[in-house]
Amino acid sequence: MSTGVGVDLDDVWVKFGDFVAVREANVSIKGGEFFSFLGPSGCGKTTILRTVSGFQEPSQGEVRIGGTNMVGIGPNLRPTALIFQNLALFPLMPIWENITFSMEVRGASKGERRKRADELLELIALQGQGDKMVNELSGGQKQRVAIARALCAEPDVLLLDEPLSALDLKLRQHMRTELRAIQKQVGITFIYITHDQGEALTMSDNVAVMSAGVIDQIADGRTIYDDPASPFVASFVGENNVFSGKIKTITKDYAVVDTPAGDLRAKIGTAARGKLQKGNDAMAFVRPEALAIAAGRKGKDENRLTASIKTEEFEGQSYNIFLNQADGAEIKMSLVNQGQAYEHAPGSQMTLSCNADQAVVLPAGALASE
Amino acid sequence: MKGTFFKEFFNRNGPLLGTYLLLAVAFWIIILIVLPQLSMLDYSFRFNLPPSAQGGEKDVYTMSNYQHFFNGSEGNPERLSIFGYQTDIPFNKVDIAVFFKTILAAIFVTAFDLALCYPLAYFLGQSASGPSGRVLLLLLIIPYWVNEILRAFAFRIIFGATGVINTVLVGVGILDTPIDFIRENVALYAGLGYAYLLLMIFPIYNAIESLDRNQIEAARDLGSPWWRIHWRIVIPFAKPGIVSGCTMVFMLTAGALAAPQILGGPSSLWFTQIIYQWFNTGGNWPRGAAYAVVLLFICIVFVLAMMRLFKVKMGEIGK
């Protein structure tokens, strides 16, 4: 099982009447991989999951699991198991029957099922609790039962539809680690759906970021964060400051953008290489933690930007300073708390600095709305 | 389109379950609901013939049964007068008067039940919770597990000439002679109002129960007097329940047969009693069917009017 079974989406479209829920999805998920679809609600990620699990036939294109085209194969015949957003545990069955439901429908004997249930209960650390009913469990325990139920079906691919969204913050963080550990242990392919970038980045080998039915970027978490492929990805994953303007000068790897805060020299995003020309509308993205208050002489790769201070807030580990560019666009700067107070009069001008390698230039496009 | 629907239907339900669903629903809709109604409609346009002549050449369509409802039997001396202007049209004064009296009385009973039930439904839905609310609900339901006839009978015991009220009133000396509540139809209206009380309370209660208390408190907080809270917040919210309750009570009251038979005064008839008589003592089934069609028609008109008037959808009635 260590190699696992891969999943391929080949030019998949899903349409509901005139509405296009998924547009031209091309994804190749390797066997044994932890793969996430990340995007805001309504972006089509759940629809993609349903085409893989078989609840939704694609309008066009094909879904292959382990190289086999899944067209016309119903959800009950696919080698997938789905963990539902609300878990969908059967309320009228005790835990052990829930877990072994997939064996029951295959006609396994009761003894066999009990034995398997005990094994799985041990895996999820709920030994001896098989006779309880679903409503007697806590949120985290239900979560684990849902995982055990899906694993009992011995799927090649486990699909998870925002399974942690109903849990509180602490439990959610704990379950992340646990899920990752279970995946390592069983070694099968996990496809995970979430709108929480923290979940996607911490657990996944690879992430697909979606907006409005389109997959914007597929890459590992670090690349997604540091080298976004579109303004949407840049603004959706983590916090980012946007500096818009026309390209003043351009080289192979760097471009200078004429922004309201001043000229900004930045690295061209990998996805945008060769697609930008002088005079194009562009956006430069700088993370709040990559900004600093300018001091001393301007370095070689350093940018100097000016903006007016709006407010500031203290967040414990950092100070956040909010500024306005000349056209009103907002800038957020995070400074690590080093024990000294920063006090600046609102309205006063401030000069910021940032390194060209920590700024990314992309062609102008739609941002993620708050 | 149809083909794919059936294919998908059987795909979803399997052959056994799918066949059961389709057969059961088809039997219900076609054999139990649609065909009998159509059959009755057809029958109401026919002459009253002995069984041997049915289907023979004399068995042709006629309007005579409906004509009888409007114009009365032949030689009926009554003539329709419109705003005092006497016309030549024969006019079945007795039946039409009974018809309108039934409708008016049903409206009156409906209004009475609504006025009586709304406060309790509101109280139950918003204020009474926990064990006391449960006990009140239980008290509400118990009378309705008792047979309709027995409930009417109870009213007869109370309002009869030797009934409780008269015995007490005469015994105390307030009255010299007992009041004939039955003849005055007091017993009938009290009994009809009683009979369908629950069908008014429950739809309204269900609607009000789901109203968020905070809405009422917000309105009170904003300085709204209690009547405005009801007028602007509770009643609009409970409207589907109110319309549903009123529709049910009206239909059942207008279509009631047992209560008028048991509690009705000697000089007053309910429209259903006329229908009943055509079928039993009158022995003219087609005419009874025609009268039943008239009743059905007015009920349909009433439901549609209520739905149109209060902008309520069919799906919200009967909840």
Place this chain on the structure above:
Amino acid sequence: MRQNPLIKVFLAIYLVIFFSYLLGPLVIMGITAFNSPSFPKAAPWECLTFEWFSVLANDHRIMTGIRNSFIVGIGTVILSVIIGLAGALVLTQIWPKLRATYYTIVIAPILIPGVVLGISTLVFWGRMNAFLGLSDESFLQNGIFLTIIGQTTFISSYCMLVFVARLQRFDQGLTEAALDLGATHVQAFRKVMLPFLYPAMGSAAVLAFLASFENYNTTTFTFGKYPTLTIELAQKVRYGINPSISALAVIIVTITILGALFYEMRKRREAMAIANGAPASAVSGGGFKLPKMLAGNPAAIILALVLIGGIGTVLFAQAYNPQACKVEVREEKRKATDKRIQELQEKAKQRSLQEKLKGPDIFNQPAQSPVPPAQAPSNPGSGTFGDVFNPGNLDEGDAKKTPDKGSSLNPGSGTFGGVFNPKNLNESSGKGTSQ
């Protein structure tokens, strides 16, 4: 609610009025079942008696009616639950464009007046019978068959509503989860959806049985040779009443209250167990410890009290003999009547004197007549005060009162003369319905 004392008082008054309207008739009817006069009366109280229960048990028409009601009820329950379930499941799956039309059609039987359903059933199956060339005695013309069919038409709609309400709380995700775990559609239905619907089946069956048991409007057209209990009751109530009907009502109400309390008790017990964190399986299991069960469960306490009271009443009824009391009451009545006759004779003398002095008009004015004499020709002057002058009437009442208690169509007479004669009432309402 703002706890304004005035509002509280109004609320209390309103609740008292409402619940007296709701429960008063049943209480009064209950009292008449234990009172000895053979016309159901709650006041005046005469003698405690249980004879109406034995009269009821020996009334073979009522007993046959109950049997017919049960046959019809069971048939209707089976058909309605089957059809209602199918109707509700089809509603969840039907083509969205057809859904509104479908819903209107299947909900219509609730809104169609019962008499119309009865008539249409009667007419349709009569013609069907003729069309198939069957005899009048055929299966299709059988009263039980017609009644079950007629009732099923609308009771299926009730059942469907029960299932629809339950299905609305069903998470479609559960079916998908079952499919995803490899179940076929039929397995998913049988193992996940159906168990979820079992409680609704129970409620639908109870509702269907109650609706069938008490149906009058439809049944009155279809019963043929098999009158149900409701039909028999209606006949009795219309054409002659004695308190055995009240006795039946007492039995029905008692069963109802017991059922309701039992249901409430079970619910409380489960709620308590779940609140205590015990597994529900342990609750519904056999462990039936009485004292623990009663603790903090008012419904259970009331249920126990009602049961004890009921058993006590039955035992008491075995030993109790109301004969002595009855004789006493009869004696008292006779004395009262004698006195009354004397008084009336006195009055009559005075009145005839007055009439001679003042003319006839003055006397007739105050004695208001609720019955216009012209409308009740069979009983001239009945209901007016003048009736007491009729010596024949008095004699008749007197004669009936003294000898036999059984044949008393005229039990209340003698106290106030013909005014209270229930026969008047029966006759007049009988006329009303046969006009």
